[in-house]
Amino acid sequence: MTSKSVSDIVRLGPVIPVLAFETVEQGEHVSRALHAGGVKVLEITLRTPAGLGAIERACELADDIVVGVGTITKPEHCAQAKKAGAQFGVSPGLTKDMHQAAQDAGLPLLPGVMTPSDIILALELGYEIVKFFPAQQAGGVPMLQAFHGPFPALKFCPTGGITAESAPHFLSLPNVVCVGGSWLTPKSALAAQNWDEVTRLARAASQLAAPVH
Structure with missing residues (x-):
């Protein structure tokens, strides 16, 4: 499987689903359902013990699935994610140690920022x-509009509190390349094993207007 950069990955679809699975089997069903709905990029988080196993399984489902590991909060997570087959990593924040660990593991990283100081560190490290x-809680669309002035070249993938209704507002911004969201996998659908509903939500998300920039 060819290695892709974060820049390539975030342009594969307007929405990257943020996923947390109770079991590896649930992860396989959901990953299949999302892929059937046209979603090519998955962010499977380490918030549950099933995370790494679900990543391994999802990587085997189709040649055109790009699986990333989410909720990287420790440098050692980078090597674990790479070993499980993840093609990129996503973290809620960024430190120099985490950046170095991602580099050492050969894991393209999408680091989290919330403040101008976070952004300046990310820029210093070459991101x-x-x-x-968390996008909605940290100021949402107005905050991203404000960031565009001092940081005109930086692109964002806002994640956290975004819904099917608010996603188009984020995607319309000149500095947004995609959004992350958990609305594609509602708890009620997962509890009922209603994979068709996941596919329906994935199809709707895939058809959102992707940014043209």
């Missing part, structure tokens, strides 16, 4: 695309 997290 051109960052995750804005």
Whole structure:
């Protein structure tokens, strides 16, 4: 499987689903359902013990699935994610140690930022695309509009509190390349094993207007 940069990955679809699975089997069903709905990029988080196993399984489902690991909060997570087959990593924040660990593991990283100081660190370390997290709670669309002035070249993937209704507002911004969201996998659908509903939500998300910039 060819290695992709974060820049390539974030342009594969307007929405990257943020996923947390109770079991590896649930992860496989959901990953299949999302892929059937046209979603090519998955962010499977380390918030549950099933995370790494679900990543391994999802990587085997289709040649055109790009699986990333989310909720990287420790440098050692980078090597674990790479070993499980993840093609990129997503973190809620960024430190120099985490940046170095991602480099050492050969894991393209989408680091989280929330403040101008976070952004300046990310820029110093060479990042051109960052995750804005938690997006809604940290100021949403107005905050991203404000960031565009001092940081005109930086691109964002806002994640956190975004819904099917608010996603188009984020995607319309000149500095947003995609959004992350958990609305594609509602708890009620997962509890009922209603994979068709996941596919329906994935199809709707895939058809959102992707940014043209």
